[in-house]
Amino acid sequence: MSDDHLVIAGMGAGYGDVSVLHDISFAVPRGKIVAVVGVNGAGKTTLLSAVAGLIVPTRGTVTLDGADITRTAAHRRTGLGLAMVPEGGRLFPFMSVRENLELGAYAPASRSGLVERMSEVMDMFPILRDRQDQLAGRLSGGERQMCAVARALMSRPQLLLLDEPSVGLSPLMTEKVLATVTDLAAREGLSVIIVEQRVTEVLAMADIGHILDHGRIVRSGLAADLRKDRQVQETYMGL
Amino acid sequence: MTELVNILAVGLLLGGIYALVSVGLNLIFGVIRIVNFAQGEFVMLGMYGAFAAQITLRLDPYVATVLVGPALFALGAFVYWVILRPLQGQPMMQVFATFGLLMILENTVLALTGGTAYSVNSGLTGYSVSFGPIQIGLPRVLVLTAATVVTLALGWYLKSTMHGKAIRAVAQDRNAARLMGVDVERIYMVSFGIGAALAGLAGCLLSPLYTMSPQIGMNFIMPAFAVVVLGGLGSVKGAYFGGLIVGLTEALAGFYLDPALKQAVLFLMFIIVLVVRPSGLFGTAGAEEVGLREQS
Ligand SMILES: Nc1ncnc2c1ncn2[C@@H]1O[C@H](COP(=O)(O)OP(=O)(O)O)[C@@H](O)[C@H]1O
Ligand SMILES: [Mg+2]
Secondary structure, X not given: OOOEEEEEEEEEEEEOOEEEEEEEEEEEEOOOEEEEEOOOOOOHHXXXXXXXXXXXXXXXXXEEOOEEOOOOOHHHHHHHOEEEEOOOOOOOOOOEHHHHHHHHOOOHHHHOOHHHHHHHHHHHOHHHHHOOOOEHHHOOHHHHHHHHHHHHHOOOOOEEEEEOOOOOOOHHHHHHHHHHHHHHHHHHXXXXXXXXXXXXXXXXXXXXXXXEEOOEXXXXXXXXXXXXXXXXXXXXXXX | OHHHHHHHHHHHHHHHHHHHHHHHHHHHHHHHOOOOOOHHHHHHHHHHHHHHHHHHXXXXXXXXXXXXXHHHHXXXXXXXXXHHHHHOOOHHHHHHHHHHHHHHHHHHHHHHHXXXXXXXXXXXXXXXXXXXXXXXXXXXXXXXXXXXXXHHHHHHHHHHXXXXXXXXXXXXXXXXXXXXXXXXXXXXXXXXXXXXHHHHHHHHHHOOOOOOOOOOHHHHHHHHHHHHHHHOOOOHHHHHHHHHHHHHHHHHHHHHOOHHHHHHHHHHHHHHHHHHOOOOOOOOOOOOOOOOOOOO
């Protein structure tokens, strides 16, 4: 019996009359990193939005720890151990780094351990300790992404959704952020869905990969196999 | 000299009234992005609430605040949930709905009272405070004091409590706030309730000063629009100082130019600020308290 943390089955989603995702099905085994890669506009953000509850799927189901959460309101999912780092970080720009982190622990279940967790998270990202009183809107791109990841970790999630953490970052910074995520996932026993356009880098860190094209999953496999796949290399890695 | 001091005092006190009315209006705008046209009618209901508390329970209007404030909070929360929430995502419709609400509240009170010009008595009416050469009635001083206290208290709440931070988070990025576990609909409801409660509080405090009429809300909402534009949309502190500036301007213009021109001067200032400095006089609009910005 496999231990699937999250199962997406036959999911369709979109905006109003526009349907974007078609028949998406995959599972996230507990403690594994699943990468979903695809070009701009493929539907990566839409996929994570549906898993996070920001949009409601038009078809299919999303199951977390065996419970159907397809229609659970987004704000209740934090309490179920789910956290998301949205595209661009989406920090609260007029609030300090510290306040952003505090809000990460807004869910009632996370509040009691807030102070302790804050210092743990600041140990993971020491730069945030130095910047804690600074407005989040003033952070550099890399710091902003770190802060967004840190904020998501404040609720002690078990499943982390990451939307293109590399956007706007230099290759060096991207590598640093992805390495941090890999490290954290191992240390905190996190399951992760990471969506990315930087296929090479993300397939290097992930366990499982899916290729999303025009809202459909067109290839799936072990990340290591996909990396060696000729067709994937030609289409997505520019090799 | 005494004359100028007198005018400034009158202006500041008037400004206190505008500030009290505008702080709630601006909180609602900053968080929910709705211009609540019915805010003046909430003030009007606060006045009639003080009147009702006086004839039924023999309460002094200052005591009635503890009943009227929560009652208006409940009304505001109800209005949000039943009327505005179903119109989510259609901001124009929400604004029209608040305009409809304005008419409904005004006409209902008109029908209930037959337009009788009621007034409320307070035990404090006879007292006055002297500031150097001038004497000011205690009720007016209390309005300015209340506006100051409310601004400071609301500012503290938004800055220092977890719930207040959630309100600011929703104002800055509602979807990111959802991801933090914030129930955005509930924050909207509570913010609308707080805005209405502040208007109700203003109504109570104003009731010993004005003779009531169902249309009295208009007198407050027009200057309040000038206030929020001056102070910066969405900013609580801006609404306070904007209120004082508008009050002072009105008093000075009324004395030195022509009383008939005071509103014209106000709205001339309003348009100039809109054109020259759309973020208001106090820097980035709302940045400090709620933190306004465009949302996707
Ligand atoms: N809020 C929205 N309303 C309507 N269409 C949208 C919205 N967001 C995204 N789309 C459309 O959905 C498709 C997928 O977008 P998205 O999920 O953001 O792709 P990706 O994250 O892979 O770049 C695109 O065609 C985009 O235009
Ligand atoms: Mg995207």
